[in-house]
Structure formats: structure tokens, C-alpha cells
Amino acid sequence: MHVTYELAEQAMAAAIAESKKIGTQMCIAVVDSGADLKAFVRMDNAWVGSVDIAIKKAKTACFFAMNTGQIGQLSQPGGPLYGIEHSNDGLITFPGGVPIVDTDGVLIGAIGVSGSSVENDHQVAKAGAEAIGVSDLPEHPWRT
Amino acid sequence: MHVTYELAEQAMAAAIAESKKIGTQMCIAVVDSGADLKAFVRMDNAWVGSVDIAIKKAKTACFFAMNTGQIGQLSQPGGPLYGIEHSNDGLITFPGGVPIVDTDGVLIGAIGVSGSSVENDHQVAKAGAEAIGVSDLPEHPWRT
Amino acid sequence: MHVTYELAEQAMAAAIAESKKIGTQMCIAVVDSGADLKAFVRMDNAWVGSVDIAIKKAKTACFFAMNTGQIGQLSQPGGPLYGIEHSNDGLITFPGGVPIVDTDGVLIGAIGVSGSSVENDHQVAKAGAEAIGVSDLPEHPWRT
Amino acid sequence: MHVTYELAEQAMAAAIAESKKIGTQMCIAVVDSGADLKAFVRMDNAWVGSVDIAIKKAKTACFFAMNTGQIGQLSQPGGPLYGIEHSNDGLITFPGGVPIVDTDGVLIGAIGVSGSSVENDHQVAKAGAEAIGVSDLPEHPWRT
Numbered sequence: 001m002h003v004t005y006e007l008a009e010q011a012m013a014a015a016i017a018e019s020k021k022i023g024t025q026m027c028i029a030v031v032d033s034g035a036d037l038k039a040f041v042r043m044d045n046a047w048v049g050s051v052d053i054a055i056k057k058a059k060t061a062c063f064f065a066m067n068t069g070q071i072g073q074l075s076q077p078g079g080p081l082y083g084i085e086h087s088n089d090g091l092i093t094f095p096g097g098v099p100i101v102d103t104d105g106v107l108i109g110a111i112g113v114s115g116s117s118v119e120n121d122h123q124v125a126k127a128g129a130e131a132i133g134v135s136d137l138p139e140h141p142w143r144t
Numbered sequence: 145m146h147v148t149y150e151l152a153e154q155a156m157a158a159a160i161a162e163s164k165k166i167g168t169q170m171c172i173a174v175v176d177s178g179a180d181l182k183a184f185v186r187m188d189n190a191w192v193g194s195v196d197i198a199i200k201k202a203k204t205a206c207f208f209a210m211n212t213g214q215i216g217q218l219s220q221p222g223g224p225l226y227g228i229e230h231s232n233d234g235l236i237t238f239p240g241g242v243p244i245v246d247t248d249g250v251l252i253g254a255i256g257v258s259g260s261s262v263e264n265d266h267q268v269a270k271a272g273a274e275a276i277g278v279s280d281l282p283e284h285p286w287r288t
Numbered sequence: 289m290h291v292t293y294e295l296a297e298q299a300m301a302a303a304i305a306e307s308k309k310i311g312t313q314m315c316i317a318v319v320d321s322g323a324d325l326k327a328f329v330r331m332d333n334a335w336v337g338s339v340d341i342a343i344k345k346a347k348t349a350c351f352f353a354m355n356t357g358q359i360g361q362l363s364q365p366g367g368p369l370y371g372i373e374h375s376n377d378g379l380i381t382f383p384g385g386v387p388i389v390d391t392d393g394v395l396i397g398a399i400g401v402s403g404s405s406v407e408n409d410h411q412v413a414k415a416g417a418e419a420i421g422v423s424d425l426p427e428h429p430w431r432t
Numbered sequence: 433m434h435v436t437y438e439l440a441e442q443a444m445a446a447a448i449a450e451s452k453k454i455g456t457q458m459c460i461a462v463v464d465s466g467a468d469l470k471a472f473v474r475m476d477n478a479w480v481g482s483v484d485i486a487i488k489k490a491k492t493a494c495f496f497a498m499n500t501g502q503i504g505q506l507s508q509p510g511g512p513l514y515g516i517e518h519s520n521d522g523l524i525t526f527p528g529g530v531p532i533v534d535t536d537g538v539l540i541g542a543i544g545v546s547g548s549s550v551e552n553d554h555q556v557a558k559a560g561a562e563a564i565g566v567s568d569l570p571e572h573p574w575r576t
Contacts, residue, residue, distance in 0.1 A: 009185075037184060
């Protein structure tokens with residue numbers, strides 16, 4: 001199941017609103033459950049380098065149905081997933097990418113945000129995801 | 145000078161409206177004058193393969209301040225730009241990408257559209273560009 | 289909607305049977321509606337170079353919901369899609385890739401075959417697709 | 433000597449059975465001794481991001497006739513193979529890829545598994561490899 005354009009726009013609007021609320025300039029990407037780009041915006045004055053990072057964060061969160069920051073904890077030197085960033089044409093494994101899961105526990109896509117501190121990036125991504133679904137579902141198995 | 149987020153959204157909205165008017169499902173990308181992605185949408189049921197093509201059309205039109213179809217005429221076998229598609233991580237040189245030039249004759253970005261016939265793609269891109277500038281300016285030198 | 293593993297295996301089995309019937313050695317790839325690999329086999333003595341071609345044919349057919357050979361007719365020098373192969377990390381636009389559409393007219397994936405003449409490749413791909421859906425649907429709009 | 437299609441299917445079936453036994457959804461790839469893809473399956477609900485990782489694990493194990501986890505121990509910061517992941521279009525060096533060696537001590541291919549914890553990935557890969565050969569052969573020189 002895929003995030004629709006309408007849902008993607010709602011997630012995008014919520015993320016932009018959150019970004020403005022905390023005074024940041026973000027790149028924001030939404031992908032569907034196949035990790036293919038559905039919507040993207042670069043706010044004025046956002047870093048040009050954040051274009052690719054936002055898209056890769058969204059893809060990474062979708063690829064593994066996990067917050068990018070969680071993957072980053074596992075991919076540190078000595079960790080079980082060290083070097084996973086070399087897969088899938090490059091992952092980004094620090095915070096700012098979160099999966100989007102619908103009320104049936106199905107992964108419908110993901111959102112990636114880049115442009116500020118990783119804490120702010122994650123906060124904005126979470127605001128976007130939660131406008132149309134949930135991003136933290138420990139009790140549900142996520143299905144793709 | 146760069147297309148702003150507000151202008152990019154206006155171009156996007158005009159392109160989406162034109163796409164709906166002619167009954168097509170498009171991927172639409174707007175880049176700034178540095179050819180960096182500013183906004184993107186994939187309408188529902190648009191081809192997945194059009195994501196990359198729309199973005200590459202926008203970049204190609206911006207890279208050379210020219211409609212992608214014009215470049216394609218020059219890149220045919222035997223033509224002066226034969227093989228130019230191998231540059232810049234891949235160009236798309238058939239119609240659907242148009243530069244966006246402001247009223248001072250300055251290139252402020254470009255828009256790329258993919259999802260239907262190349263005639264429709266070009267028509268939708270032109271509608272997007274002309275919402276915020278002009279796309280055909282033979283008498284002006286384009287400045288970047 | 290995605291092709292399931294069970295359906296992918298059925299398509300694969302039908303394609304292998306067709307390949308044996310005509311005495312060829314094929315690489316066969318099935319992708320889901322997001323153009324992501326679902327199943328792949330390389331029959332004994334199939335060309336090593338066909339691995340990538342079979343996968344790219346399946347992706348190409350899925351990207352544009354069209355037989356790869358149809359795209360190839362449009363991408364010849366002077367044609368409207370000349371150079372489209374430069375998109376999406378490389379397309380293959382000669383016959384052997386066909387979309388898979390279910391009875392509701394929804395694109396559920398695609399199959400790509402490489403290893404013999406393009407006529408044989410197409411025939412084997414079609415046999416695989418038709419084991420689980422249809423590949424030619426002129427009267428239906430294909431939805432993704 | 434190469435793994436045949438028949439052997440690859442036996443390894444695949446054993447890996448799928450092991451995966452089901454422990455309740456996981458895996459991507460599983462088998463490569464021959466040239467590290468070229470021979471067979472691949474993505475079980476339903478397996479992560480999309482695991483497609484590339486399973487294939488890269490199989491290739492990595494074959495490239496160096498070693499479990500991917502062993503290479504990962506050598507590629508840590510300060511280790512002798514630090515950064516080896518940058519070679520060969522990207523390696524994966526955490527557990528889940530194992531070589532397949534026949535009873536004569538000849539490397540005939542490798543299997544890579546991704547979709548769960550690295551312990552589970554390795555267990556499923558080992559089950560696949562041991563259906564058609566051995567995966568741990570300290571006393572034999574491996575020949576390629």
C-alpha cells in the first residue's frame with residue numbers, strides 16, 4: 001500500500017509548519033512504500049546538500065521500516081550493522097528519517113528531513129509522519 | 145537568482161492544474177538556477193519511472209537554459225551534441241523540461257515534467273513555467 | 289498492489305517451462321509494482337551478462353507499464369523518447385520485459401527475460417506474465 | 433566450478449524453510465563462484481532495503497571466500513581492511529553472507545541473507561549453504 005499524493009501533501013504541510021514553528025529551513029522528502037519519491041520541498045535558505053540527505057533519509061527509513069537514528073545506533077564501528085550505508089546506493093543513518101505506518105500497522109511510506117540539528121530534523125519528520133499515521137509502533141509488527 | 149519556494153509552489157500548482165485539465169498523471173520537478181531540486185510531486189498513478197525523468201528534465205533545461213527538446217535535436221546521431229546525455233550523471237533530452245526566466249531575462253530555474261506523451265509533458269511544463277516567468281525568450285540573452 | 293512471492297514463483301515457473309520448451313537458457317527477473325526485485329533465476333549456461341539485462345528489462349517494463357520493445361520503438365534516433373535509457377540508472381528498451389497487470393487492471397509488477405533472441409526473450413516473458421495476469425490490455429487503463 | 437541452478441534452488445529452499453522455522457521474512461541471494469547472481473527471492477513482507485544487502489552479502493562472501501562477518505571484524509576502524517566496503521561497487525561486511533564449498537574443498541558460490549538480526553541472517557544463510565555443501569572449512573584450503 002502506498003501513500004497517496006493527498007496524504008503526502010498533508011505530511012509535507014505538517015512538517016513545514018513544524019519547521020517554521022522552531023525557526024528552521026528544511027529539505028523534506030516523502031517516499032511511498034517502495035521507497036520511491038512522492039513529494040519533496042526545499043524551503044528557502046535550506047542547505048543545498050540537504051536535498052540528497054532528506055531523500056536518502058526517507059528512503060532509508062522506508063527500506064527498513066525504522067527511524068534512521070535507530071539504524072545509526074546499530075551501524076557504529078563494532079555494531080552489528082557497521083557499514084550498512086554502503087548498500088542501496090547510499091543510506092543516511094542519523095536521525096531525521098521516520099517510517100509512516102497506517103492504523104492497520106502497514107508501512108505506507110516514510111519521510112526524511114534535513115536542514116538543522118538531527119534533533120530538529122527528527123522532530124519535523126515525526127510531525128509530518130504523525131499527520132497521516134504513526135511513526136512509533138512497538139506493539140505492532142510492521143508489514144510492508 | 146533562485147526560484148523561491150513560494151514561486152516553485154505556484155509553478156507546481158499551475159502544472160498540476162494543467163495536467164488535470166488534460167487528464168494526465170505526471171511527475172513534476174522544479175529546480176533552482178543551480179539545478180538543485182526545489183520541489184517535486186508525483187501525482188497518483190504516475191509512472192514510477194517518471195520520477196527520475198522529471199528531475200533529469202528539469203536539471204537538463206536548467207543546465208543549458210534551453211528546452212530539453214531543443215537539446216535533443218542537437219544530440220541526435222551526427223548532430224553537434226551527440227552523446228551529451230552521458231554528462232552530468234545523465235541528461236534527458238526529449239521534450240518536457242523548460243527553463244524559467246524572469247522578466248529581467250534572468251534564468252531563475254527550470255521545470256521538468258514526465259508521465260504522458262512528450263507533447264503533453266511539454267505543455268504541462270510550459271504551463272508551470274509561465275505561471276511565474278517565461279519559458280521562450282528568443283530576443284533576450286538568458287543570464288544565469 | 290504488489291506481486292506476492294507465491295505469484296512471483298508461479299510466473300517464474302511458467303517462464304522457465306517456456307524457456308525449456310523452446311530450448312533456451314534464460315535469466316528471468318520478477319519485480320513488484322515499485323520495480324523492486326522479487327525473484328530471479330539464472331538457468332544453467334545462461335550468459336552472465338544477461339543477469340543485469342533481465343533485471344533492467346523487468347524494471348523498465350514496470351517503470352512505464354509497457355513492453356520494453358514498445359519503449360524501444362519510441363527511443364530510436366529521431367523518436368520522441370530518444371535517450372530515455374539514460375534514466376533510472378539505465379533502462380533496457382529492446383523486447384523481453386513485459387508488465388504484469390491483474391484482472392482489475394492494476395499493475396502488480398513486471399517480468400524481464402534475457403538469454404536468447406529478443407523474440408524468444410519476449411515469448412518467455414509473456415508466458416511468465418500470463419501465468420498470473422495479463423500483459424496486453426489495450427482497452428484498460430493501467431493503474432499503478 | 434559453479435553452483436548449478438538445481439543446487440541453487442536446493443540452497444534457496446533450505447534457507448526459506450529455516451527462515452520460516454524461526455519466523456522471519458528474508459531476502460535470499462545465491463551467487464556462483466564468479467560472484468554473479470544465480471537465484472534470488474524476496475519473501476513477502478521482507479524489507480525492500482534487504483534486496484541489495486542480501487545480494488551484496490552473497491557477493492562479498494564469494495569475493496573473499498569468507499563469512500561476511502569475518503571480513504567485518506577486519507574492516508573496523510584501525511583494522512587491516514578498514515574501508516574495504518568501498519570496493520567492488522559496495523560490500524556488506526556484517527553477518528549473513530557465507531561461502532559455499534563443495535566436498536572437494538572448491539568454492540562453488542555463496543549465499544547472502546538479509547531481513548532480521550544478523551544472527552538470524554547468518555543462521556538462515558548457513559542452513560542454505562549446508563544443504564548443498566559446507567560453509568566452514570578451516571582445515572581445507574579453499575580453491576576458487
